[in-house]
Amino acid sequence: MPRLRYVVSEAWSVARSSPRQAAAAITLISLALYVPGLLALVSHNLGRLAVTEAEPTAVVLTLEAQADARALAARLATDVRIKTVRIVGSDAALERFRRAYPDLGAALADLKEAPFPPSVEVVLKPGAAPRTATEIAAAARLWPGVDSAESEEEFSRRFRDAIALVRNAGLFLGAVLTLAAILSVASAVRLALDLHRDEVGIMRLMGATESAIRAPFWLYATAEGFIGGGLALGLLYATYRFATHWLARDPHPVLAVLWVGFLSVPTALLLPAAGAAAGLVGSLLSLGKKQTRRVTRIA
Amino acid sequence: MIQLFGVSKKYGTFRDALVDVSFRIDPGEFVFLTGPSGAGKSTLLRLLFLEEPPSAGQIIVNGRNIGVLPQSQIPYLRRTMGVVFQDFKLIGRKTVFENIAFVQNVLGLARVEQKRRAYHVLKRVGLHHLMNAYPDELSGGEQQRVAIARAIVNEPTVLLADEPTGNLDPVLAEEIMRLFVEFNIRGTTVVVATHDVEMIRRMGKRTLTLERGHLHDPDRARESAPIVREAPFLPLS
Numbered sequence: 121m122p123r124l125r126y127v128v129s130e131a132w133s134v135a136r137s138s139p140r141q142a143a144a145a146i147t148l149i150s151l152a153l154y155v156p157g158l159l160a161l162v163s164h165n166l167g168r169l170a171v172t173e174a175e176p177t178a179v180v181l182t183l184e185a186q187a188d189a190r191a192l193a194a195r196l197a198t199d200v201r202i203k204t205v206r207i208v209g210s211d212a213a214l215e216r217f218r219r220a221y222p223d224l225g226a227a228l229a230d231l232k233e234a235p236f237p238p239s240v241e242v243v244l245k246p247g248a249a250p251r252t253a254t255e256i257a258a259a260a261r262l263w264p265g266v267d268s269a270e271s272e273e274e275f276s277r278r279f280r281d282a283i284a285l286v287r288n289a290g291l292f293l294g295a296v297l298t299l300a301a302i303l304s305v306a307s308a309v310r311l312a313l314d315l316h317r318d319e320v321g322i323m324r325l326m327g328a329t330e331s332a333i334r335a336p337f338w339l340y341a342t343a344e345g346f347i348g349g350g351l352a353l354g355l356l357y358a359t360y361r362f363a364t365h366w367l368a369r370d371p372h373p374v375l376a377v378l379w380v381g382f383l384s385v386p387t388a389l390l391l392p393a394a395g396a397a398a399g400l401v402g403s404l405l406s407l408g409k410k411q412t413r414r415v416t417r418i419a
Numbered sequence: 420m421i422q423l424f425g426v427s428k429k430y431g432t433f434r435d436a437l438v439d440v441s442f443r444i445d446p447g448e449f450v451f452l453t454g455p456s457g458a459g460k461s462t463l464l465r466l467l468f469l470e471e472p473p474s475a476g477q478i479i480v481n482g483r484n485i486g487v488l489p490q491s492q493i494p495y496l497r498r499t500m501g502v503v504f505q506d507f508k509l510i511g512r513k514t515v516f517e518n519i520a521f522v523q524n525v526l527g528l529a530r531v532e533q534k535r536r537a538y539h540v541l542k543r544v545g546l547h548h549l550m551n552a553y554p555d556e557l558s559g560g561e562q563q564r565v566a567i568a569r570a571i572v573n574e575p576t577v578l579l580a581d582e583p584t585g586n587l588d589p590v591l592a593e594e595i596m597r598l599f600v601e602f603n604i605r606g607t608t609v610v611v612a613t614h615d616v617e618m619i620r621r622m623g624k625r626t627l628t629l630e631r632g633h634l635h636d637p638d639r640a641r642e643s644a645p646i647v648r649e650a651p652f653l654p655l656s
Contacts, residue, residue: 123524123527126527326522326569332525
């Protein structure tokens, strides 16, 4: 294998010889990864709202402050279609919110009274008939002490579908844009190779192996992709900081949910890794053609 | 040793660059390859250096049938040969030292050793004081001497030169030829393609003459028994 120092110095020399193409490829990669990164961030934050329990809540009864939660829970428990009834007090609701949104939870610390009313959550037995939750919610609305009763079934399903849609859109856009980035890197490498065609020819004549000739181009493209991915990550973080700063000045109940937290470190590091992979694939595509040399026919 | 057995090279269907060429060059020989333009001199050197395969026949270099050499082994064989081109083929963005040392760099040779070898060969061609110069800062003769230094830095057993003095004035050409003779005296087989008949006459070395792809070599007849098996060839360590 060629020496690392040689590969690095040659890759740097390749990058310097076509800076515009390198910059264009890096820009395209960063944009290609920024868009799916943004959608991943949004879906990540929306996902915090989604119920991830094995037994999803079907009905939520929001109670009046003076309501007897235990009595209402006992009344619900008599229904044979219901599996579990959970009482969620104001403090428990606040604690749950803080766990889901650590950044926003701190903002509620100074409140003198609990912002969340007590509630009762109902889990249905498996195989319960459709519209069971709607029927239970409709009946419970008439009970004393119940402020509101909502069936979560439909909303929960739609919400999960929306998150999946955002995620899938991110994956699709990511795939399309990454393909474009790969092709861009491939053309940048091809151009660089063209600029160095004479040198490559001389190196080959002097006894350089194919791996020694190609390795600097591989490194060049991989580094381009890595830098592009890093830029995308930086851009994404800047967007997140800008959004949180803007929302702090001008709060918005819905938009705030989309910018609650940033991606986890492993997820964030996927961007430069994906960029590097795209660069490597692009260079392999452009340098993949084997040199042809017909073997001499023995007369 | 270089041996050719019935070597032909065709470009397309009708153009015969070489026709049934056979000859033998012994180790340590100095041979001129001559003939008018288009006679096939450069084609013959390209075949010897594996830039192109022959259309027919066999070529043996240092006991190896290069026609059946695997592609992956070609770089290693090339490192045992030195080549000097008429247009020097130096890399403009590299210094004289880097031009000479880059194959050793690829091989992972220590930088100190690279410098030692480069200095040694540059001293032999009288350019050791220009190690850090770039090719475009050198005269034609100096560039050709750098190309020669690059060709001999791996201590090749065979040195091939394609019109090495074609772009030089007579004084520089004489100087370059003296270098080739010096390497030859040290044991390197030297093959120089040139159409400078006057120089060939002055040097008094063996001459192979090509005309329209046909060889006229009154001294040595074709070899009768071609080698058909390729000996295992190991990369240089």
